[in-house]
Amino acid sequence: MLLDLAWKNIWRRKLRSLLTILGVASAVQLYLMVHGVMGTYTGEINGQVNAFAGRIVIQQQVESGGGKSDLTSSTSSLMEETAEALLATGGIDRAASSALLFVPIARALMPYIPPAVVAVGLEPGHEAAYLGGLKAASGRLTLEEPDEVILGQGAAEYYRSENNGDPVGIRSTIPVGGRTLKVVGILGDAPQLFANAVIMPLPTAQAIFDRPGTVTSVILTVQNTGAVETVKSSIQAGFSGLTVSTQDDMLRSASSILDAMNSFMSIIETSILTVAVIVVMIVVIVSVMEARREIGTLRAVGAARWRIFTMVAGQSIVLSMMGTLVALPIALFFVQWGMSDYLSSVTGVLQVWWQILVTAVGVGLAASILPAWQAVRVDPLESLRYE
Amino acid sequence: MNMIVETKNVTKTFGMNGIAVEAVRGIDLQVREGEFVAIVGPSGSGKSSLLHLIGAMDHPTSGEVFFRERPLSRMNDGARTDLRAREIGFIFQTFNLLPMLNVFENVEVVMRFGGLAKRERIQRTESLLKTVGLAERMRHLPNRLSGGERQRVAVARALANQPALVLADEPTGNLDSTTGTGILELLREICNSRKQTVIMVTHDFRAASYADRVLVLRDGRIRGEAGLKGVTDTHKTLNQLLELELE
Amino acid sequence: MLKFALLGLLAQDPKHGYDLKNELEQALGGHWEINFGQIYTTLARLERDELVRVAAEDRDGRGKKTYRITAAGRKDLAAWFEEPVEKPRQLRDEFFIKWIVGKLAGQSDPMRIIDRQRQAYLTQLRDLTALTGRAGDPNVELMVEGAILHLQADLRWLDLCEERLERGELEKPRAAIRKE
Numbered sequence: 158m159l160l161d162l163a164w165k166n167i168w169r170r171k172l173r174s175l176l177t178i179l180g181v182a183s184a185v186q187l188y189l190m191v192h193g194v195m196g197t198y199t200g201e202i203n204g205q206v207n208a209f210a211g212r213i214v215i216q217q218q219v220e221s222g223g224g225k226s227d228l229t230s231s232t233s234s235l236m237e238e239t240a241e242a243l244l245a246t247g248g249i250d251r252a253a254s255s256a257l258l259f260v261p262i263a264r265a266l267m268p269y270i271p272p273a274v275v276a277v278g279l280e281p282g283h284e285a286a287y288l289g290g291l292k293a294a295s296g297r298l299t300l301e302e303p304d305e306v307i308l309g310q311g312a313a314e315y316y317r318s319e320n321n322g323d324p325v326g327i328r329s330t331i332p333v334g335g336r337t338l339k340v341v342g343i344l345g346d347a348p349q350l351f352a353n354a355v356i357m358p359l360p361t362a363q364a365i366f367d368r369p370g371t372v373t374s375v376i377l378t379v380q381n382t383g384a385v386e387t388v389k390s391s392i393q394a395g396f397s398g399l400t401v402s403t404q405d406d407m408l409r410s411a412s413s414i415l416d417a418m419n420s421f422m423s424i425i426e427t428s429i430l431t432v433a434v435i436v437v438m439i440v441v442i443v444s445v446m447e448a449r450r451e452i453g454t455l456r457a458v459g460a461a462r463w464r465i466f467t468m469v470a471g472q473s474i475v476l477s478m479m480g481t482l483v484a485l486p487i488a489l490f491f492v493q494w495g496m497s498d499y500l501s502s503v504t505g506v507l508q509v510w511w512q513i514l515v516t517a518v519g520v521g522l523a524a525s526i527l528p529a530w531q532a533v534r535v536d537p538l539e540s541l542r543y544e
Numbered sequence: 545m546n547m548i549v550e551t552k553n554v555t556k557t558f559g560m561n562g563i564a565v566e567a568v569r570g571i572d573l574q575v576r577e578g579e580f581v582a583i584v585g586p587s588g589s590g591k592s593s594l595l596h597l598i599g600a601m602d603h604p605t606s607g608e609v610f611f612r613e614r615p616l617s618r619m620n621d622g623a624r625t626d627l628r629a630r631e632i633g634f635i636f637q638t639f640n641l642l643p644m645l646n647v648f649e650n651v652e653v654v655m656r657f658g659g660l661a662k663r664e665r666i667q668r669t670e671s672l673l674k675t676v677g678l679a680e681r682m683r684h685l686p687n688r689l690s691g692g693e694r695q696r697v698a699v700a701r702a703l704a705n706q707p708a709l710v711l712a713d714e715p716t717g718n719l720d721s722t723t724g725t726g727i728l729e730l731l732r733e734i735c736n737s738r739k740q741t742v743i744m745v746t747h748d749f750r751a752a753s754y755a756d757r758v759l760v761l762r763d764g765r766i767r768g769e770a771g772l773k774g775v776t777d778t779h780k781t782l783n784q785l786l787e788l789e790l791e
Numbered sequence: 792m793l794k795f796a797l798l799g800l801l802a803q804d805p806k807h808g809y810d811l812k813n814e815l816e817q818a819l820g821g822h823w824e825i826n827f828g829q830i831y832t833t834l835a836r837l838e839r840d841e842l843v844r845v846a847a848e849d850r851d852g853r854g855k856k857t858y859r860i861t862a863a864g865r866k867d868l869a870a871w872f873e874e875p876v877e878k879p880r881q882l883r884d885e886f887f888i889k890w891i892v893g894k895l896a897g898q899s900d901p902m903r904i905i906d907r908q909r910q911a912y913l914t915q916l917r918d919l920t921a922l923t924g925r926a927g928d929p930n931v932e933l934m935v936e937g938a939i940l941h942l943q944a945d946l947r948w949l950d951l952c953e954e955r956l957e958r959g960e961l962e963k964p965r966a967a968i969r970k971e
């Protein structure tokens with residue numbers, strides 16, 4: 158093997174190698190971030206969809222083109238009478254069904270992601286329609302008085318600034334639309350849709366946001382999970398112009414969005430990796446060009462072609478590996494401090510270390526094919542060409 | 545006697561910008577196992593070109609080179625590479641050391657191609673470098689060495705795999721007479737005691753006189769040949785010489 | 792040449808002919824046996840020219856004379872040391888004659904002459920290089936080195952002969968330096 162020679166070739170041109178490594182590092186770093194964002198996003202959407210097992214969400218879109226899977230869509234609007242009629246549908250668990258009013262308080266940073274903070278009005282006593290089996294971190298998950306409110310953890314964090322920077326907990330009060338509401342419960346760990354929710358009684362929400370007599374959606378929980386499709390078709394038969402989504406529908410629309418996102422992101426990822434491959438390839442091609450005489454000498458003193466191949470491939474793999482090693486801490490830094498909302502945790506990134514390793518070796522190998530091909534074709538006679 | 549190298553009407557023509565240079569013009573050569581052959585001739589007479597053909601580095605324009613009766617033209621690249629790795633040691637006129645490797649590594653690396661185990665490689669490299677007088681310079685890079693020192697590294701590298709055939713292109717070109725004599729005696733020695741074969745190109749007649757046979761090359765052809773067999777009585781030689789000087 | 796060697800040895804102190812032979816042989820590393828006859832004829836000639844004289848003669852009269860250098864002898868020796876050697880180092884005259892005669896006679900192939908000569912020179916060179924470092928005496932060693940260098944020059948000269956011959960230049964007459 159001539160791997161030590163590969164290493165010496167890298168070492169011989171320190172500045173050039175360093176720049177290559179930095180180039181690879183920034184590409185790989187970018188790749189890791191895009192990858193991480195996609196991973197987080199997919200997890201988030203799947204979490205939301207799963208939270209709606211056995212439930213049916215009914216909306217009426219006033220504007221066309223609104224995202225169908227956007228459960229918190231505030232562009233949907235239903236009359237309260239329609240909502241009451243829907244809640245009277247047979248085969249549903251009325252206690253776990255409710256009319257809801259979603260109103261965004263703070264916008265999300267990215268499309269398709271639920272609003273950063275959203276107000277949720279629901280019928281007191283029917284909290285389970287929205288919260289399902291979620292547990293409280295503290296306090297209770299039921300609303301008994303008109304001025305009571307339940308916060309998700311993200312929402313609690315949001316109101317911290319309104320609370321002189323102190324953590325918002327039960328018995329804290331928060332100002333919403335000119336009214337002061339009393340926090341009675343904080344949600345435990347939950348998907349973002351819930352974590353960012355400010356949950357209050359429906360009449361309170363209608364009053365605060367000036368939406369009397371209307372709701373944005375109705376969530377029905379069927380008594381028998383197997384009967385979801387039957388209930389859905391009976392609603393569709395009885396009412397027209399409504400969007401009726403079961404978990405399956407949500408899954409379908411979520412995955413079509415995810416697919417679109419994924420193919421878009423993979424184009425970006427591929428481009429980023431291609432840049433890395435080209436950077437390494439240019440550098441290795443130049444170093445093969447410079448070393449033709451030495452390669453010729455190696456061939457002349459008996460180095461087989463495969464050894465020359467290992468030398469060149471080794472050189473580009475080492476370059477891309479070192480680039481990856483530099484990229485890893487940078488990516489971790491961003492994950493940790495810069496984008497904790499959107500990227501999964503440090504351990505999450507580390508869990509894919511082997512993926513990263515494979516990527517680095519893959520970039521190196523891909524980058525080495527052309528130069529290695531040039532190198533193995535160097536004739537022993539080239540050792541004799543002198544300046 | 546077994547022939548280690550044989551050439552049959554070998555020619556080599558280089559085409560350069562439409563001008564054909566006939567470097568080798570039909571050479572028939574037979575070298576026996578264990579022989580020390582010197583090739584002398586003026587600059588440009590085709591000595592190096594011939595050596596490259598014998599060393600399986602270049603392909604003849606016509607004719608055939610045989611290594612132990614195997615025609616080189618019938619060998620594929622792998623076989624020729626293997627031949628160069630194990631059976632042939634080449635001392636380049638231009639040294640051709642690898643600039644990124646130090647003296648020790650330059651010699652050691654070819655032993656990998658010869659398939660030697662690591663411990664043996666280390667041991668043998670050290671002893672070879674001691675033989676050529678470079679034991680102190682093992683960790684130096686070639687660009688820190690004088691021309692003569694580089695040449696001696698090239699000699700050590702060529703002998704690394706104890707090849708049956710050593711092809712030396714001006715191996716003493718950059719050496720003073722003392723170190724040059726050392727190298728020539730080393731080449732003579734490997735012929736005598738190890739039965740290795742040496743073909744040496746030189747324009748120094750004194751170096752050529754170490755050989756068993758001297759071929760004179762001119763314009764790509766063998767112009768003459770002198771066998772130097774038979775060692776004479778040293779005392780008698782001196783006596784004759786003194787007689788001449790003092791008559 | 793022997794003349795000055797003997798004068799040089801006698802310059803220190805008077806010596807027997809026998810001592811002279813021994814000392815001279817020793818100075819040359821003991822590789823050469825000089826015969827007595829040569830010594831005595833040279834001494835006789837020196838005595839005749841009054842460069843040496845007999846200082847003493849053994850009583851038994853068996854020719855054991857002790858020689859002493861004269862003032863004239865010393866002068867001669869000093870003058871010899873002062874003068875550089877003018878005569879060019881000898882050419883291989885015989886080869887050159889062969890070369891010329893061969894051409895005149897139109898019999899021999901000049902290339903063959905060159906080839907054979909080269910072989911002979913190379914063999915001599917080989918013998919001489921085998922001697923380097925083994926002659927014993929450092930001064931003799933120097934002489935061997937000198938001889939090697941001369942042989943190399945001879946070989947180069949052969950190359951030149953060959954080259955000119957091949958180019959046909961030896962046939963054309965050239966402008967020559969004529970005797971006035």
Ligand SMILES: Nc1ncnc2c1ncn2[C@@H]1O[C@H](COP(=O)(O)OP(=O)(O)OP(=O)(O)O)[C@@H](O)[C@H]1O
Binds near residue numbers: 559565589591592
């Ligand atoms: N690759 C080449 N392309 C063109 N011409 C070449 C090439 N290699 C050698 N020649 C020519 O072939 C002739 C013989 O060259 P070669 O190197 O064999 O000479 P040489 O006897 O080794 O000379 P020297 O003693 O100077 O090393 C020269 O005229 C040289 O210019």
Ligand SMILES: [Mg+2]
Binds near residue numbers: 591592637713
């Ligand atoms: Mg040459």
